[in-house]
Amino acid sequence: MAKKNISKGVFITFEGPEGCGKTTHARLLCDFLNEMSLDCVPTREPGGTKAGEEIRGLLLHSSGVNISDLTELFLFEAARSQIVEEVIGPSLKAGKVVICDRFTDATICYQGYAGGIDIKSIESLNDVATGGLKPDITILLDVDTDTGLSRAMSKGFDRMEKKEIGYHKKVRDGYLKLAKRFPERIKVIKVDGSIEYTQKLVRREVEKIVVRKHKRAG
Secondary structure, three states: OOOOOOOOOEEEEEEOOOOOOHHHHHHHHHHHHHHOOOOEEEEEOOOOOHHHHHHHHHHHHOOOOOOOHHHHHHHHHHHHHHHHHHHHHHHHHOOOEEEEEOOHHHHHHHHHHHOOOOHHHHHHHHHHHHOOOOOOEEEEEEOOHHHHHHHHHOOOOOOOOOOOHHHHHHHHHHHHHHHHHOOOOEEEEEOOOOHHHHHHHHHHHHHHHHHHHHHHHO
16 A cells, blocks of 8 residues: 555444454554554544543443443443544544444444344434444454354453353344445455455455545545
8 A cells, every 4th residue: 555645534443243353453454554654543442532441341341230231232322422522533534544443333233133122223322422423444354153252262251252152143143234234334354364364355445445535535
């Protein structure tokens, strides 16, 4: 990718089931874009702000606290509203590249397809929390549920990862349904090779949208 300045921000999100490697690939992509003289801002959901990190701790690492799927939904949306207001929105307005580890698609898949909450209701709340902000491109790293959970287990389970296998299978199915629904935005990359090979595929997809947006801005 040739070095270039972007006069308009680019919003990239990484999604996928547990153990897909999205956090690793988001970091590698951000490092690569920074090397290409693109101002890249990495962040994550839930989290990315002081309030968001507090919510993250409650959602993922609380012990002995009963949190329903509906309560999860509202907590995720609260953290999302804060990060859009405090980090993502201002960074995009400043012409930066924002890479977010999970965003609205995750809520649809986890609390919607897996948790059973009405999808349209979630989409409405997502729009309220984000002000209608959509990613320019979403990299969906797809991995078999058993393989992904096995990888996640090696690092220790958080509260979401501890949910039953059937829940996680629904999450993965939900992501694949979203990919079919939004093929222009969501790019599915199978995680069945080396980290280097998968990152190459990630960069190839991202380069297309970065160049396209650069041309539009010019």
